[in-house]
Amino acid sequence: MSDLFLQVTVSGLLIGGVYALLSIGLTMIFGVVRIINFAHGELMMLAMYLTFWLHTAHGVDPYLSLLVVAPAMFAIGVAIQRLVVQPILEAPALMKVFATVGLYIALQNLALMLFTADFRTIQTPYASASFRIGAISVSEPRLYAFLCAIVMIVALWAFLKFTLVGKALRAVAENRTVSALMGIRVSRLYLLAFGVGSAITGVAGTLLLPFSYVFPTIGSIYTLVAFVVVVLGGMGNMLGAFFGGLFIGLVESFSGTYVSPAIKEAAYFVIFILVLLVRPQGLFGMGKGSEEIGLK
């Protein structure tokens, strides 16, 4: 076990934590509302710009700005669900795809218009702070993002498992029609699911900004990663999204270091295709049939 090997593992897990965090939001929307949200990365982009603006114009620390970003993103998510998704819930799958793709294009171009194509970074004392354990260095902001991902998954899991609203959400995810017959107000729960999913995604964006950057088209990169993670982990499966994220992080880190950084994206897409061929329901999929969630 060389130092390099350990360092590659740590770096891979840390970035994997960020991918996991990003994918949990998508999974939430996917699992409950059963819509493929192609504008997922754009939600994160909006949150990053919000964080950027709070920091540069008002001097708000990015971690503190979570208190503003999360509710704001919740509101944006609810609005998207109400105005864009709800009217076409019963429409054919293709129409839903067009709607969210349209949303993604609209948001991206709006951002290009409002914020210009420049890359924005924020300056914090801890932007590239790190500490060492032996020969291994651990980046602080990445560690925060990683820990935050774990806390969120646990909280979300507890919410779904133990609260009444959480149980209702799970019921809706399982069967929309029967839930409605049982007296659950399905459309309200959809609003909640989209809102929570967006808020989590927003948190991911905020946590990323201290060690990354934002530009209007950054969303599409993250959307792609999130989709790979979610499909890999089993659609709608939160634990799957978490381990899927870590796995993609490790694949990226190892192939980048031991083969070439230029092929790291190619590497995880190859694995992605292999998984789809061998185990189409994903590593943690709920079994036969669930892989079609969102396209019915």
Add this chain to the structure above:
Amino acid sequence: MKRSTMALVTMALVISALFAVPAAEAGQAPIRIGALYPITGSLALLGEESWRGAEVARQFRNQKGGVAGRQVEFLRADVPDVNAAKSEAERLISREGMKVLIGTYSSSLSLGASEVAARAGVTYFELGGISDQITERGYKTIFRTCPRAQLFSKSQMAFSRDWIAGQIKKKPAELRVSLIHEDSAYGSSIARNLEAEAKAAGVPLTSVIPYDSKAIDLSSVILRLKNDKPDVVVGVSYANDAILIGRQAKELGLDIQAFIGTGGGHSLSGFAEALGPASDGVFNVDFTQFEVNTKFTPGLPEFVEAYKKAFNGPPRSGHSLANFMGATVLFDILEKTQGDQDSSKFRSAAMAYEAKPGTTATGWGVKFTESGQNALAETFLTQWQNKKLLTVWPDGPSVAKPSLIKPFSK
């Protein structure tokens, strides 16, 4: 309504045409030159910056009485992409009758536009595109005043061999040099040059690491470098990836003696702003920058003054300066032909034109080779010291001594 508008437009066109013809014959008509720059789109920032340099040169010349007693006019065309570059060059030549075109900031735009110009026998005077190919296609009417890409690699290797090796007490052949480059056309073409130049300089490359400039995590690049243990890292990056690499190098404790950038992301002020003190010590090869020995670059302070007055702020990069220098050379050559823009007369005047190094605003000399490349164009080495990009090598244009500061360590 529509018809009457059409009629009005047609009348206006006819009238302007009637007036244009006698004016051109009068002899005192302005000298008109086509200027192709990307003013919108993704290349707009530095494209417009480049145009500003040429524009300041034009205003200077007109204040001093113009070229051969005639004022100079630019017909500016916006060329955001290669198709626009070709069609606008076509339009300026066939519809506007331009005999001389300038441009273009981006190499790919230049390749497209100059091809059209050269085939029509029109002079294309490139002031800012660096791709080697531009002057290597056998055309007689293409000239370039700025340095070509190969020179960037050459001076990086020369600096590593002549200065860094001595500083860290190693023989050049023992020096470990790694190259990291973004893997689009820009980075890859410079990488090929650097491999050739490294061989020629007797400093073999330890490793070549390509990466995707849009990646959101580049720790694998840094980890590979840690594994390869180079003394010197040469980087070819755009803006964002340059910053990301700097940050992750610091996070992961990359231990190298020197880092040399290749223009691009490493010479933008945003690089030092984002990295703070960690940018200290990073070297960079580029066009002439503003922190330079002005004895070697006569006309530079005046340029900066005029620029500030015209555009309400200091120049944003060395691109405007390079274009200012090039446009000035163009006007000097036209002075020699008495304002005649005929391409064969222009070529003989250009081939006879000479300026010594240290006599222009960029410090470059001028002597065109048969292929139209300015053989005396140079790149200078700069270094970030306290958030300032100081020219440090070679001695002529430098304002400070290069100093061996471990990059990304503070």
